[in-house]
Amino acid sequence: MNLNDFQIKTLGKTNVKSPLLETSRSKNPLYKFICESDRVLHDTSLSNFKECLDTNTEPISFEKAGPQGQLFFEPAKTKVGIVTCGGLCPGLNDVIRSIVNHLHYRYGISRVLGFKYGYEGLISKYNHEVIELTPQMVDGIHLTGGTFLGSSRGGQDVDQIVDTLEIMNVNILFCLGGDGTQRGAHAIHKEIEKRKLKIAIAGIPKTIDNDISFLAKSFGFETAFTIATDIIRYAHNEAEGAYNGISLIKLMGRDSGFIAAHAALSIQEVNFVLVPEMEFDLYGPYGFLKALRKRLEARHHAVIVVAEGAGQHFFESEDKELDKSGNIKNRDIGLYLKEKIKEEFDAKELAHTIKYIDPSYIIRSAPANANDSKFCSLLAQNAVHAAMAGKTDFVVGNWNDQFTLVPISTAVSERKKIDIHGELWWNILEATGQPVSMTNPDGYFQKSKESNS
Secondary structure, three states: OOHHHHOOEEOOOOOEEOHHHOOOOOOOOOOOOOOOOOEEEOOOOHHHHHHHHHHOOOOOEEEEOOOOOEEOOOHHHOOEEEEEOOOOOOOHHHHHHHHHHHHHHHHOOOOEEEEOOHHHHHOHHHOOOEEEOOOOOOOOHHHOOOOOOOOOOOOOOHHHHHHHHHHOOOOEEEEEEOHHHHHHHHHHHHHHHHOOOOOEEEEEEEOOOOOEOOOOOOEOHHHHHHHHHHHHHHHHHHHHOOOOEEEEEEEOOOOOOHHHHHHHHHHOOOOEEEOOOOOOOOOOOOOHHHHHHHHHHHHOEEEEEEEOOOOHHHHOOOOOOEOOOOOEOOOOHHHHHHHHHHHHHHHOOOOOEEEEEOOHHHHHOOOOOHHHHHHHHHHHHHHHHHHHOOEEOEEEEEEOOEEEEEEHHHHOOOEOOOOOOOHHHHHHHHHHOOOOOOOOOOOHHHHHHHHHO
16 A cells, blocks of 8 residues: 555546535534545554654555535536445435435535436436436435335446436436445546546445445444344344254355354354355364354354355355356355255254254345444535545545545455454454364365275
């Protein structure tokens, strides 16, 4: 990382007085305006501070988000578009509502367009409806889950998208979606830049997995693990109600196991957490099935939480398939584990029952809880402030309890993952009691095969 990786692009000089400056309380301004020199430190540790002093280097920092006294866009002449892409996530409607309300009530912008069904809505051949969004229209949408604008996956022709923005005289496009959506937003920005157009691209990162880098958390994540916690509680009741009862719950987490980890920590009833960041063996003296059997022998019930991206190394010999977004389709690790547990314990004549639960679609389509809803609104407000000031090619985030702006290319440069040597994972090990490692020594299976031959 270097300082240039965190510089936000702007469309030009800010010569328009912000309507937020107009307040009757001139001696007590309503807003605390920010400037580009306001920054939020990435690493606030004393060791990093001392290192920067010793090396005479400027520490890595983010541009602080917030309202600015001077704008690039003149509100009376500004037209805005909103698009939601990718899978569903709690809070999408909250973000849409907050963008519309903030544009209307704080900046006096009434021309806000909602493009239906993701980036498809910006491609003429799909003939999707374009909606004029008003505060009255979005008044109660935050009370329901899903997205008022609909969504879709997969890339679309960037030239055609920019053609639509140009033809419809859209000045700002808010892109709500995960890393694939934000990569698309960055590509749209590059085409806009190539054509020398003055259109701002503002990203509001939507990832229920909480896996976008340089963001402390993403909206919908808290709601997701809160609902997952209730499901685990009920699954624990199922497991405890049977002799050698096993409940196996699969949660979201394609590449990062944050939902599984946080849900397990919040309820403290989970005995095994399996996430993409860790490898584990099924068989052998240190494998998962051996550890599970020990748990059953000791307590006669077990609760297992597995993230959808865990254990994909078991399917390495199979052909890889891609989804519409270009991601490798994960094999169903939940069903795979259920089958292997049953196969192993039946072979050893170990009496047991197993219940498999996959609540993913229920969780992702739920409305946001109170704290997530508040977070969505603040993300949207700060995205509006930045876009109106002519900031572009950014995502709005949160770091050290302050709202920040991060270049899209930096935010999607790598996925945020659990550090299995870090504090969060050690908290998991303490809460579950699972072994620190469930892998056998290198070459164990080969040696076993040779000794049996």
